[in-house]
Amino acid sequence: xxxxxxxxxxxxxxNLWRNHRRTLVMLLAISIGVWAMIFMSALMRGMxxxxxxxxxxxxxxxxxxxxxxxxDDPSVAxxxxxxxxxxxxALDGPPVVAxxxxxxxxxxxxxxxxxxxxxLLGVDPASERALGSAxxxxxxxxxxxxxxxxxxxxxxxAALARKLDTGLGKRVVIMSQDPDNNVADRGxxxxxxxHSRLEGTEERYAWTxxxxxxxxxxxxxxxxxxxxxxxxxxxxxxxxxxIAAAAGSSLAVETWGELxxxxxxxxxxxxxxxxxxxxxxxxxxxxxxxxxLAMAVFERVxxxxxxxxxxxxxxxxVALVLLESMYLLLLGLVTGNAVAWLSIxxxxxxxxxxxxxxxxxxxxxxxxxxxxxSWIDMLFSTAVVVVLGLLASLLPAWRAARLDPVRAINQT
Amino acid sequence: MQAVMCRAVxxxxxxxxxxxxxxxxxxxxxxxxxxxxxxxxxxxxxxxxLNAIGALDTPDSGEISVGGQRLDxxxxxxxxxxxxxxIGFVFQAYNLVPVLTARENVEFVMQVQGVPNAERRKVVDxxxxxxxxxxxxxxxxxxxxxxxxxxxxxxxxxxxxxDLVLADEPTANxxxxxxxxxxALFEELNSERGVTFVIATHDTRVMGYARRVVRLLxxxxxxxxxxxxxxxxxx
Numbered sequence: 001x002x003x004x005x006x007x008x009x010x011x012x013x014x015n016l017w018r019n020h021r022r023t024l025v026m027l028l029a030i031s032i033g034v035w036a037m038i039f040m041s042a043l044m045r046g047m048x049x050x051x052x053x054x055x056x057x058x059x060x061x062x063x064x065x066x067x068x069x070x071x072d073d074p075s076v077a078x079x080x081x082x083x084x085x086x087x088x089x090a091l092d093g094p095p096v097v098a099x100x101x102x103x104x105x106x107x108x109x110x111x112x113x114x115x116x117x118x119x120l121l122g123v124d125p126a127s128e129r130a131l132g133s134a135x136x137x138x139x140x141x142x143x144x145x146x147x148x149x150x151x152x153x154x155x156x157x158a159a160l161a162r163k164l165d166t167g168l169g170k171r172v173v174i175m176s177q178d179p180d181n182n183v184a185d186r187g188x189x190x191x192x193x194x195h196s197r198l199e200g201t202e203e204r205y206a207w208t209x210x211x212x213x214x215x216x217x218x219x220x221x222x223x224x225x226x227x228x229x230x231x232x233x234x235x236x237x238x239x240x241x242x243i244a245a246a247a248g249s250s251l252a253v254e255t256w257g258e259l260x261x262x263x264x265x266x267x268x269x270x271x272x273x274x275x276x277x278x279x280x281x282x283x284x285x286x287x288x289x290x291x292x293l294a295m296a297v298f299e300r301v302x303x304x305x306x307x308x309x310x311x312x313x314x315x316x317x318v319a320l321v322l323l324e325s326m327y328l329l330l331l332g333l334v335t336g337n338a339v340a341w342l343s344i345x346x347x348x349x350x351x352x353x354x355x356x357x358x359x360x361x362x363x364x365x366x367x368x369x370x371x372x373x374s375w376i377d378m379l380f381s382t383a384v385v386v387v388l389g390l391l392a393s394l395l396p397a398w399r400a401a402r403l404d405p406v407r408a409i410n411q412t
Numbered sequence: 413m414q415a416v417m418c419r420a421v422x423x424x425x426x427x428x429x430x431x432x433x434x435x436x437x438x439x440x441x442x443x444x445x446x447x448x449x450x451x452x453x454x455x456x457x458x459x460x461x462l463n464a465i466g467a468l469d470t471p472d473s474g475e476i477s478v479g480g481q482r483l484d485x486x487x488x489x490x491x492x493x494x495x496x497x498x499i500g501f502v503f504q505a506y507n508l509v510p511v512l513t514a515r516e517n518v519e520f521v522m523q524v525q526g527v528p529n530a531e532r533r534k535v536v537d538x539x540x541x542x543x544x545x546x547x548x549x550x551x552x553x554x555x556x557x558x559x560x561x562x563x564x565x566x567x568x569x570x571x572x573x574x575d576l577v578l579a580d581e582p583t584a585n586x587x588x589x590x591x592x593x594x595x596a597l598f599e600e601l602n603s604e605r606g607v608t609f610v611i612a613t614h615d616t617r618v619m620g621y622a623r624r625v626v627r628l629l630x631x632x633x634x635x636x637x638x639x640x641x642x643x644x645x646x647x
Contacts, residue, residue: 007516007523014511303509309468310521310568311496313489406468409503 004316012323015296026292027332033285034336034381035343037278041377042344044277046370048270052233053132054198055263056256060133061099061227062236063243064259068252070224076105077179079222080251090246091228095239099228100127103213107176109156109206111164118160118206120174122213124149131227134207135194143168143192151209153191157202161193168193174208178218186216234267274377278384285385286392293325293396304400305408314401321397322390329389333382344373413480415576415608416442416465421474423460423631434460435471436631442610444575447602447641449622450612457631458612459580465610466499466578467491479575496525500569500607502579507565508553514540514560515549518568525572539567543597559590566594570601577601579611583618595621599641 016023056062065087070078082101083091091099103122108115125146128134135145141158154172161167168190175185188208196202214220230239236255244253257264297304304317350368418441423434435457442448450458463469464476467483476483479498483491495501500521508517518536527535540546543563553561562582569577579598583591599621601607611618619625620642627635 004524004526007520010516011509011511018511306503306507306509307520308492309466309495309501309503310524311492311494311499312524313492316524406463 004312005319008316008320009323012320013327015300015320016324016327019296019299022292022295023328026288026328027335029285029288030329030332030385031335031339033281034333034385035340037281037381037384038337038340038373038378039344039371040277041274041381042340042371042373043369044270044274045372045374045377048267049372050370051270052256052263052267055260056132056229056233060128061131062229062233062256063227063240064254064256065226065228065243065247066224066252066254068250071252071254074104074106074224075179076103076177076217076219076224077181079103079179079219079224080226082221082223083226086246087243087248087251090243091226095230095232096228096243097231098127098130098132099226100124100131100133101210101223101226102128103210103217103219103222104224105176105213105217107174107206109160109164110173110175111166111170113165114163116160116164116203119204120176120213121205121207122210123207124210125151125207131229132231133227135196139194139196141193141195143190145192145194146207146209149210150212151191152188152212153208154188155192155194155207156190157205158193158195159199159202160204160206161190163203166190174206174216176217178216184216184218188212278381279388282384282388286388289325289328289389290392290396292328293321293393294399296324297321297396297400301403301408301411304403305405305411308403308405309409317401317403318394318397321400322393325389325393325397326386329385333385337378337382340378341373344371347371348373413444414441414477415444415446415479416440416610417475417477418461418465419475421461421464421471421476423457423464423469423471433457433631435464435474438474438628438631438633440626440633440636442608444608445602445606446624447599447609447622448611448624448626449619450610450626450628451614451619452628452634453614455630456628458614458628460631461628462578462580462610462612465576466501467495496521497572498575500572500574500577502562502565502569502577502582504581504584508561508568510553513550513552514545514556514564514567517553517564518571521568521572527572535571536567539571540564542570542601543567544593557590558585559587559593562586562590562594563597566597566601570605570607573605574607576608576610579609581613581615582611583613583615588617591615591617 067078067080100123105120107118107120109118123134123146125134125148145155146153164172166172171187171189173185173187175183178184194202228243233256240253240255247253308317348371350370353369418438421435421438425432425434438461450461452458460469464471465478478494481494486494509520512520515536518539519532522532522535540549543566545560545563545567548556548560556564583594586594595618598609602609613619622639623641624638626633
C-alpha cells in the first residue's frame with residue numbers, strides 16, 4: 001500500500017471511532033437496512049418462486065414444443081410426432097434435466113350425477129413426475145397415481161370428484177373428439193384423487209395413461225406437446241434456442257414466459273418491486289449516512305485544513321471521507337448479511353400464512369411461504385449499499401476537499 | 413536564488429461591507445538559511461504574508477517565488493506538492509492530528525511523500541530525540557502538554573527536511589520556559605541544518621532570536637533590520 005493511502009486508511013479507521021456512539025447508531029441503521037433488504041428479497045423470491053413453480057406445474061415445463069397450429073387450436077388434430085433424431089438428442093442432454101411428451105385434449109367427463117369440462121392429460125407418469133407436473137404421492141389423497149403410460153385408470157382432483165359426486169373405484173365416462181371430429185368416448189375407473197394447492201387445478205385436470213388415450217383418439221404414437229425443464233426457470237432463454245434449432249421450423253418451441261405472459265410479467269413486477277424496495281430503504285439510510293459524514297467533516301474542519309496545509313492533495317481528502325464511509329458500509333454489510341442469514345435459515349422450512357391463504361391463492365401462491373435466501377440477492381443488496389453509499393458520501397467528501405486551508409485552520 | 417522573493421504583493425479582504433488591506437505592495441527577499449521574524453501588531457499583515465509565502469493563500473496581485481518557483485504559475489496540485497516537499501509549517505494552535513500519536517504525526521508528511529517505512533522510523537526517532545520528546549512517541553496529542561505538542565509540530569515540520577519553515581505565533585500558547593526551549597530549538601536547527609525560518613510573532617522575546625526582523629504595519633513593511641540575536645533565558 002502506498003504511503004499516502006496507508007495513512008489515509010489509518011486516519012479513516014480511527015476517525016470512525018472518534019464518536020463511537022454515533023458510529024454505532026449508524027452501523028445499527030445500516031445493518032437493519034441491509035437485513036431488511038435481504039429478508040424482503042428472500043420473501044419476495046420465495047413467493048415468486050412458488051408462484052412461477054405453481055404456474056410451471058400447470059403449464060407444465062419451462063419450455064414446450066408444439067405443432068405450430070396447436071396454440072390457436074388445441075385440438076387433437078394439431079398433434080406432433082414423438083421426438084426423434086436431433087430433438088431427442090437435445091432433450092436427452094444437458095441442460096435439460098427432464099422432459100415429457102403427453103396427449104392433452106379438451107374432454108367432457110361425466111359421472112352418474114353430473115358432467116364437467118376438463119383438460120384430459122394422457123401421460124407417462126414417471127416422465128411427468130420427473131418434470132414436476134404430476135401430483136406427488138403426498139398430493140394423492142385417495143387411491144394411487146398412474147403406474148405407467150399404459151395405465152387405463154383415471155386420476156381426478158378431489159374438488160372435481162366432489163362436484164361430479166363420484167369417488168374412488170367408481171366409473172366415469174370420458175368424451176372427446178378424434179382428429180376427424182368424431183366423438184370418441186370410453187369409460188374409465190377412478191383410481192386416485194389428488195389435492196392441489198390451487199383448487200382450480202383440482203377442478204381442471206384429469207390424468208390417465210398416454211397409450212389408452214392415444215388409442216381412444218386413434219392417433220397412434222402422436223402427442224400434443226412436449227414439456228421440458230432445466231430446473232432453472234430464470235434462465236430458460238439461455239437454452240431454449242438450442243432446443244428450437246434441434247426441433248426445426250416445423251415445430252414451435254416456446255418458453256414459459258411466452259406461454260404465460262402474465263406469469264412472466266409477474267416475475268418482472270416482483271423483481272422490480274424488490275429493486276424499488278431496496279432503493280427506498282437505502283434512500284432513507286443515505287440521509288443518515290450523509291448526515292453522519294457531514295457532521296464528521298464539520299467537526300474536523302480545522303484538522304482537514306491542517307492536512308491540506310501540510311500538502312495532502314484534495315484527492316486524498318476525498319479518499320479519506322470515502323474510506324470512512326466505506327468502513328461504515330462494510331461493517332454494516334457484514335453484520336446485516338450475517339443477521340439476515342441467521343434469521344432466514346430457520347424460516348426456510350416455511351412460514352404459515354393460513355390467515356391470509358385466500359388472498360395468497362389468488363396470486364398463485366400456497367398457504368405456506370418458503371423464503372428463498374439467494375446469494376445473488378445478498379450480492380445485489382451489497383452492491384446497492386456500496387455503490388449508493390459511496391455516491392451519497394461524495395457530497396461531504398467533495399465539500400471537505402474544497403475547504404480553504406487558511407479559513408479551515410482558523411475556524412473556531 | 414532567494415529562498416523567498418515577494419514583489420509588490422497585495423491582498424485585500426472583505427469584512428462585511430468594507431474592504432480591509434491585508435498586504436499592500438510588499439517587497440521582500442529572504443536568503444537561504446536566514447532566521448527572519450515578521451513582527452507587528454495584530455492586523456498588520458504578518459499571518460497574511462506568511463500564508464501567502466506558504467502557498468496557503470493567493471494574493472490579489474504581485475509575485476511570490478519560493479525556492480525560485482513562481483507560486484502564481486502553479487496549479488493547486490503543484491502548490492500542494494510544494495508545501496509537502498519544501499515547506500514545513502508550525503501553526504499557533506491545533507497543529508496535530510488528534511487521532512495520531514506523536515510518532516504518527518511526525519511521520520505524516522513523510523508518509524504522504526511516500527518515504528519508505530524504515531527510513532521514516534529512523535528519521536522520526538532522530539527528530540523526536542532532537543526536540544526532546546524521546547520516550548513520548550506513542551502518546552496522542554491529548555496526552556501531551558502544549559509545549560510538547562508544539563515540539564511535535566516542529567519535529568514534523570523539520571522531519572521531511574524542508575528548505576523553509578514557516579511558523580505563525582509558535583509560542584503564543586506556551587509558558588515562557590516552553591517558549592524559550594522551542595526558540596532555542598529553532599535556532600539550533602537553523603544554525604546546524606541551515607533551514608530557513610520565517611516566524612510571524614509580536615512577542616519581543618521571540619524576536620530576540622532572529623538575525624533579521626521585518627516590521628509590518630497596515631499591510632506594509634515599515635522596517636527591515638538586521639540585529640544581533642539576544643535570547644531569552646532557558647530555565
